[in-house]
Amino acid sequence: MNPIRVIVVDDSAFMRKMVTDILESDNRIQVIATARNGEECLLKVKKLHPDVVTLDVEMPKMDGISTLATIMNTNPLPVVMLSSVTSEGAAKTLQAISNGAVDFITKPSGSISLDINTIKDEIIQKVLAASQAQLTKTEHVKQEPNLQHVTGLHKKSMIVIGSSTGGPRALQSVLTNLPEDFITPILIAQHMPKGFTKSLADRLNLLSNVHVKEAMHGEIIKDKTAYIAPGGYHMKIRNVGIANAIELIDDSLGYLHKPSVDFLIESLAQINKVNKIAVILTGMGSDGSEGIKYLKEQDPSSLIVAESEESSIVYGMPKSAIKTNVVNYILHIQQIGQMVHTITKRLGGR
Known part of the structure; x- marks a missing residue:
């Protein structure tokens, strides 16, 4: 079985290194590249065709929300967002999920989380799950389900x-x-x-x-x-x-x-x-x-x-x-x- 090919995107060199090390500690995952911002991410996605991208929400030049939108419009693939727990970060993360991201990971202590290893298992499991995500949907066939056995016993x-x-x-x-x-x-x-x-x-x-x-x-x-x-x-x-x-x-x-x-x-x-x-x-x-x-x-x-x-x-x-x-x-x-x-x-x- 071929490993899951991942691109890690974060403006912090420390975070890129830590997330890469965490993912590569699992032999089912291979980090094929990292990127410092959205512009660099898009170039590497186009060139390398990864299976999954981990994408920081807050980045200079081109943030995670804009990067995600471009990925989903041009080359849809599973994206897992990394977010800080702030009211603004939460709102942007939910916007990203609504716009096509498969899931998100909460950084435990802000943009640069020195304790990122505390959520090592969560990061690995969410990337593994994302690799199995179904992004291309087939149109459903409209048919009326059989309701003959639906009978109410109560008023509410x-x-x-x-x-x-x-x-x-x-x-x-x-x-x-x-x-x-x-x-x-x-x-x-x-x-x-x-x-x-x-x-x-x-x-x-x-x-x-x-x-x-x-x-x-x-x-x-x-x-x-x-x-x-x-x-x-x-x-x-x-x-x-x-x-x-x-x-x-x-x-x-x-x-x-x-x-x-x-x-x-x-x-x-x-x-x-x-x-x-x-x-x-x-x-x-x-x-x-x-x-x-x-x-x-x-x-x-x-x-x-x-x-x-x-x-x-x-x-x-x-x-x-x-x-x-x-x-x-x-x-x-x-x-x-x-x-x-x-x-x-x-x-x-x-």
Whole structure:
């Protein structure tokens, strides 16, 4: 098997050296070149045709956002952004993800992170995942899913969505396809570190007909609202009398990811008197699979939707979900928003 060929782009010579050393410590990866800025990056991409580019957001001459736009317009390939955790850095990173970057890596202590080795495993895994990303999408065949078995048991419904690599773009597709009269509350676990989920929520809120916000501990879950779990916290749904509320938990609780899709779905399974819908979108790994199995065991009438391979940036999470044999619908990302709306209307409208 040929190694994954990577170009590392950063204006700091120290960071270029450190990221190169980290990547080349894995024999599956070969750094074929480095670049100091966007202009140099574009020349080397054109000449060397890498499999993956790691691209710093903030650079002189031509920054990462402009460089990414040119790459995606001229020679689309998997790009992983490196970003600092600042409000401006988070906003630019989410813009980059929306514009075609596969994923991002957070520098642990600013633009020049002397402690970059502390996230060595994350850098390697994200580059490996990016090399498997599907950037060229086929047009989906429009067909109406069979809804004959969708019957509402309760007056209200609740939706949970899990996503990881490629998730911000997938979430944008789902939420922007919801019509103005969509009411059902949505709770989202997107694998993302602290400092970025607020920017993601703010961005999606500007684009969507529903209100999108970063979830707060203790708040009552309201209709026509999508809640995104804050990075670094598990999100749980709990009943408080006649209402349902959000509980945020800092402890890892033994889950690999925080927020965990499994944990969120498992909490939905404990809520009574709502129709339950779980959606698994693009992402690396298998988070969500145990959750949907548990949900079906607790409530066989719950409905499970998984994103199809043809539209997933990374097919790991949906593929793992489908293998559980509890998924009811496998849909192209462009179908999912309208589909959940159709389901909730059929279940009773809320």
